[in-house]
Structures are given as C-alpha cells and as structure tokens.
Amino acid sequence: MQVMDRIKEEEKATAVGMSPVARRVVFVTGGMGGIGSAICRRLALAGHTIVAGCLPGYERKEEWLGAMRKDGIKVHAAEGDVANFESCASMFHNVRSIVGNVDILVNNAGITRDSLFKRMSERDWIDVISTNLNSVFNVTRQVVDGMTERGWGRIVNISSVNAIKGQFGQTNYSAAKAGMAGFSKALAQEVVKKGVTVNTVSPGYVETDLVMAIRAEVRAQIVASIPMGRLAKPEEIAAVVAFLVSEEAGYITGANISVNGGMHMM
C-alpha cells in the first residue's frame, strides 16, 4: 500500500473510533515501569499486540500483568537483561516464537545511579551506560533487520531532557541519554529508504512513582522550574510515542521530540 493510502485508511478508521488498520507487534523495554506502562496501555488501545520487557525474575511482573488484565488490556511479558547482548538475543528468540516479528520497538528501559562526579564510582558509570545506552544496541540489533526486510518499522528511543540540558549529579545519565540521540540519527540515515523510522523522545519530569517518591518540598522546587507549572502525565509521553509509530508519522525520522512543559527549549 502506498503511504497516502495507508494514512487515509487510518484517518477513516480513527474517525469512526475504530482501531488502526494495521495491527503491529510492539516491544517496549522497561515496559512495566511508569512511562513504560502508559506506552503499553496506549498502544494496546490502538489495537497493537504488546510485549512488555522486564528483568529476569522481576518480582512485580505477575502483579503488573494482573492489573493490565483487570483493565481489559492484553499484554505479553518477556524477561531479559537489556544490558546483556546474549540475554537480549534469547529474549527475542522467545518473543518471535510467541507473537511473531516485532514491528515497533520502544527503547524505554533505563536506570539512574545519581551522584556527583566527585563521588561517582566506575561501577555507577558502567551500570548506567550499559543499561541506558548499550541496551539500545543490544535490543535494536535483534529487530532491525526484520524491519528493513519487511519494509516497515518504527523505533522510538526514550531519552530525557537531562540529556539535552545536562543535569547536576547525572554525568553518567546525561551521557547515556545524549548518546541515544546520536545513535538514533545515525541509524535513521541507514534505514531511511527501508520504511523504518528512528526517533528520540525526550521527556521532562513525569508523574511516575519514581518522581512522586521525591520529597514533597523538593518536588515543589522541580515543579517551580517548569514553565508549565506541573509534571507530565505518563499518558502524555505515551501519546507522542503513539503518534510516532503511526502511519501518519512516516516522514518523521532522526528527530528528537521534547515533551517537557517548556523546561528546556532548543
């Protein structure tokens, strides 16, 4: 189908409240976290098949799957360590055997090990670079050949406002998240003629458990630094991702979309 035909069909479908014509297989790394859950829900509502990745033995997996089921959202779970290449290879081997080829990949898994550079250990550096940046290689490697062969694919890398502006206490995180954007732009060029787009989304502070666990007065300071005067809802991040993986967004590639309430503009 030509690009315009696909867009028109999708317009028609969404106009009557139907799910999109093309149902895709989506893989979301870190899919059970705050932003990851919202992305899974949003893309499931769009009619896609969802696989949420989590660490092997993740203790809240069943609880999370139960909560999704309770809301009528059907998702699969896959266990693997995104910091480990072999673990990713075997995880995607399993995923393919259960749901088929992955068409949409959201690289969302990430950790923080915040500390001043003065006190940062080599371990703090390596852990964050491995989980947040090397993971993008480890995971994307498993799915991109299939996408180019089939002539359709979407890769969305979840970075951070702190990659764009730098953050005190986050030399490791800022480096890893900025690296993601470099990767996105290079890969976007390589697959640009194969129907595969690669983009970066850079959220600001989002109302996740992680952020809500910050002491109220510190959180108030953060909110005061955001021109919009509030945190983002995880659903607002999920909505950008949903747009980027749609047919309509087929011309957007190598872009880095800020979703930060005006916190940092460039």
Next chain:
Amino acid sequence: MAKKVAVVTGGMGGLGESITTKMADAGYQVVVTYSPSNTKYKSWLDEMKGKGYAFAAYPVDVVSFEDCGAKCAQIQKECGNIDILVNNAGITRDMTFKKMTKNDWDAVMHTNLDSCFNMTKQVMDGMVERNWGRVINVASVNGQKGAFGQTNYSAAKAGIHGFTKALALEVAKKGVTINTISPGYIGTKMVTAIPKEILDSKILPQIPVGRLGNPEEIAGLIIYLCSEEAAFVTGANISINGGQHMY
C-alpha cells in the same frame, strides 16, 4: 609564572599533533598520551624533538580506569598538577548497523566515551581544589547530525556532550569549565588520504566553506577555550565544521 600543564590524549594522531604543537607554542607544558599499542611513538617523539618540541609522553590505555589512574598519578608526580585535559583519543569502527558486531559497538563506546569518564575522573578533584581547570572533549559533527555507518561513533560522540553539560553544571562555581568541540572534516592524514575525486565530488560539496578544516584551526579553538578570556564558556558545544551542519 609556572606553565600550565595540559594533557592531550591521542596526542600523536592527526588532530593530536596540531593540538600538542600549537599548545606548546602557546606556552603550555604539554603532556602527550598515546595508545600502548602505538609502535611509532618513539619516531614521533624524535621527529618532534627535531622540530624543537620536547614532549613528555606516556602510554595510557584510556579504556582502563586503573591505567588512567596510575598514569595520571605518574604524570602529576613527574610534570606537576594537571590543569588542562583534552580528551581527544578516539577510534572508528565504521559499519552499517546491519553488519555491526557487539565488539565494534563496545570498542567505540569504551575508547570514545568511557575514556572521558576514566581520564576526567583522575584530574577533576585537583582542578576543583585549585579552583582552576579546563576540560575539552573532542566530539564530532557526526555526533550532532548522525552519520550513515557510524551508529556506534555517533552514539559515543553525542554521549560526550551529555557528559560535558552535566559535569559543567557540577563544577561551574569552581573555576573549572568543561566544553565540547565538534569538528567537521579536517585535513588530517586520514582525510587527505581519501582519493581526490571522492573528496571533490562527495565531501567538499557538503561543506559550505568549500574546503577541509585545518588541524591548526581546531588547535586554535582549544587554545581559546583554555584561555582566561574563555572562563564564561562552559557546557558549550562549539561546532567547527565550515558550515556543514548548523543548528
């Protein structure tokens, strides 16, 4: 006044040689580090000596945190406190993502990005205590715009600037500046070895200025960033690419 001590990693390479010689001309005491696998270091040092440059040189494996620690301690003992660090060492392992191996990825991440942590970590406390320091991280236009066949290199070089900005914030009140420079195509031996017809038909047309950069122009920018006049420049990413990519 004692000369300021500047350590330049990858100081014997195409860019490195210009940086080291021009910084020496500008009055810095330049310490060169080179890869332990570099077998030509002796002839390079002799050649430099012939031109009147007596560089202290140390083999440093920038991929190894321990080796960086040991060698920086040795440098400080033998040459004095390190006031300026130019993180210039870098490698390429170009390959389309389709063909790129995990080793290609890891090698570039370690040498180009982790090295900035490994080296900067050794010198930052001293700079902060003495209330003066300059760190210049050499990235690339391809970190800014992305390059076909360089997912690893683009990721590492873009990562460098994230590191720069975060660290710049942490030490902004301590007289230490951290900046990134992003060179475009520079006329190093590596680039001038490209056949002339490819340079003329493929590379030069992308560069509005219509020529390659001179290594001396990169060195000049670094010397400016090291100066007192540049004390208000921190967390910046300065493009030096002849207009090839603007944003």
